[in-house]
Structures are given as C-alpha cells and as structure tokens.
Amino acid sequence: xxxxxxxxxxxxxxxxxxxxxxIFSLMAAAIFVILDAVDVAFTEAAVGAGISTVLxxxxxxxxxxxxxxxxxxxxxxxxxxxxxxxxxIYGTLDLAKYGDPNAPAHKHVAPTYLKEAPExxxxxxxxxxxxxxxxxxxxxxxxxxxxxxxxxVILLLxxxxxxxxxxxxxxx
Amino acid sequence: xxxxxxxxxxxxxxxMMAGFYVVVAHENLIKKIVGLNVFQASVFILYITVGKVxxxxxxxxGENFTIYSNPLPHxxxxxxxxxxxxxxxxxxxxxxxxxxxxxxxxxxxxxxLEEEP
Numbered sequence: 001x002x003x004x005x006x007x008x009x010x011x012x013x014x015x016x017x018x019x020x021x022x023i024f025s026l027m028a029a030a031i032f033v034i035l036d037a038v039d040v041a042f043t044e045a046a047v048g049a050g051i052s053t054v055l056x057x058x059x060x061x062x063x064x065x066x067x068x069x070x071x072x073x074x075x076x077x078x079x080x081x082x083x084x085x086x087x088x089i090y091g092t093l094d095l096a097k098y099g100d101p102n103a104p105a106h107k108h109v110a111p112t113y114l115k116e117a118p119e120x121x122x123x124x125x126x127x128x129x130x131x132x133x134x135x136x137x138x139x140x141x142x143x144x145x146x147x148x149x150x151x152x153v154i155l156l157l158x159x160x161x162x163x164x165x166x167x168x169x170x171x172x
Numbered sequence: 173x174x175x176x177x178x179x180x181x182x183x184x185x186x187x188m189m190a191g192f193y194v195v196v197a198h199e200n201l202i203k204k205i206v207g208l209n210v211f212q213a214s215v216f217i218l219y220i221t222v223g224k225v226x227x228x229x230x231x232x233x234g235e236n237f238t239i240y241s242n243p244l245p246h247x248x249x250x251x252x253x254x255x256x257x258x259x260x261x262x263x264x265x266x267x268x269x270x271x272x273x274x275x276x277x278x279x280x281x282x283x284x285l286e287e288e289p
Contacts, residue, residue, distance in 0.1 A: 001183075002187075005190040005210060008190075009190060014203065017203060017206055021206045021209055024210065024213065028213045028216065028217060035223070035241070036225075036228055036229060036230045036231070037220045039246055040220060044216070044253055047254060048209075048213070052260055055260060056264065059202060059264040062271065063267060064277065068199070068200070081193045081196070082189075084189065089181075092185065097178065098180045099177075105242055105244075110242045113243055113244065114231065114233070114240055125232045127231055127246045127250070130243055138247070138251055142251045142254055145258055149258035149261055156266060
C-alpha cells in the first residue's frame with residue numbers, strides 16, 4: 001500500500017496515477033475485511049475502486065493525461081508535511097491500543113446497539129440497522145449531499161450555452 | 173510502556189501525509205484530487221481500526237459469536253465513502269470546466285494567466 005502511494009507521488013502519467021488509485025482503494029477494501037468491516041469493504045470496492053476510477057478516466061479523456069515536469073524541487077511542502085506528520089505521531093501516543101476491548105470507543109453506545117438492535121429492528125446486521133434506523137437522519141443528510149453534488153455537476157457540465165442559443169433562435 | 177500497539181495509527185499517519193504532500197506539492201489538479209482521495213482513505217482506515225476489537229468478528233449477530241467489532245465507525249465511514257465520491261465527482265467536474273476556461277490544469281500556469289492583464 002505504501003509502495004502504491006509512493007508510486008502515485010512519483011508518476012507523472014495521470015492514467016497510471018488513476019489506475020494506481022484504484023488499486024489503492026481495492027487494498028483499502030481488503031484491509032477493511034481484515035478489520036471486520038465487511039459493509040464498508042464492499043462499499044469501498046464498488047465506489048472507491050469502481051466509480052472513482054471511471055470518473056477519473058473520464059476527466060483525463062476530457063483534459064490531459066500527462067502532468068508537466070516539475071520546475072524545481074520543493075522543500076517547503078516536504079517540511080510542512082514532515083512537521084505535521086511528526087505532530088500527529090506525537091498525538092497518537094495517548095490513543096488506545098489497537099484492538100483493545102476496553103477502549104473508550106467501545107464503552108459508549110456501541111454495546112447498546114449490539115444488544116438491542118437485533119430485537120428492536122429485527123435485522124441481524126447491526127451496521128444496517130444503525131445506518132437505516134438509529135441514524136437514519138445521517139443517511140438523509142448523505143442523500144442531500146449527493147443530490148447537491150449531482151446538481152452541481154449538472155450545472156457545471158450541462159450544455160447551457162446551447163439551450164440559451166436555441167431560446168434566442170425561437171425569439172427571432 | 174509498549175508502543176507496538178499503536179502501529180495502526182502510524183500507518184494512517186504515513187498515508188495521510190503522503191496524500192497531503194500530493195495536494196500541496198503538485199500543481200496538476202487531477203493529481204491533487206487523487207491525493208485528496210488518498211488522504212480520505214487514510215481517515216477511513218483510522219476510524220475502522222478504532223472500531224476493531226481483538227478477537228471480535230463482523231457485527232452481524234449470530235448464535236456462535238459473542239465478541240463483535242464496534243459497528244458505529246462502520247456506519248459513519250459507510251456514509252463518508254459515498255459523500256467522498258460525490259465531492260470527487262464535483263471536483264473533477266470543476267477541473268473539466270477549468271480546462272475549458274484556461275486551457276490548462278496546472279495550478280501555477282492558471283495563476284500566471286490570472287496575473288496577466
């Protein structure tokens with residue numbers, strides 16, 4: 001996974017970059033399966049590795065497939081990234097250990113969901129029952145965001161000039 | 173104190189900083205969006221590793237299992253992935269419009285075109 005990311009940084013052929021991003025998503029999906037998040041894994045495989053790649057390839061077809069050569073070596077971004085990374089690593093030192101069953105994240109509402117969800121909603125898959133029932137409003141918000149993004153894409157890429165011209169023709 | 177149990181966060185930090193580097197250091201807008209996606213995926217992995225319980229199984233209730241991983245981060249990330257692809261689509265649409273308007277998708281070239289009277 002790290003190798004894929006480094007290749008994404010180094011390569012200038014955008015077609016290769018988009019395909020590597022797809023492979024990266026697929027590996028992330030495999031990691032999600034290992035971490036018990038099966039629902040997340042198949043969403044990532046379908047959306048991250050599938051739809052994002054199609055969108056990226058479409059954009060390359062409409063624009064350009066080669067990044068220009070870098071004019072100079074950029075030390076400042078590297079410095080910023082290293083400092084931020086160091087700060088984040090320092091921040092992780094206080095976090096709960098990987099897989100710790102006593103971590104605060106597992107002590108709040110999650111046990112309630114695991115205990116009640118099958119009886120209250122009748123669905124054995126807790127992720128589904130939380131998504132659609134307990135946190136249905138989150139999903140409503142998600143649908144709103146997708147709708148807004150869809151409207152934005154249509155406004156940006158729709159052929160409005162053509163429609164305007166046709167209307168002028170009708171007026172004449 | 174053993175630091176070995178924190179390695180999952182360090183993987184996340186590496187991926188996050190790699191994505192961040194692509195966004196700040198590269199001029200090409202498509203590559204910036206790919207970098208943002210890598211950054212996003214690192215946050216997804218962060219949440220999912222927090223939800224993992226040692227010896228647990230996927231949170232689908234069955235008679236043979238007693239320990240389950242935390243389902244809440246899974247739900248949040250499920251929402252985030254779909255929102256992420258929506259924002260990616262919007263960003264790529266903007267890139268296509270920028271290409272039409274300026275004839276280039278390199279950030280510094282666009283800035284140079286803007287500065288010309």
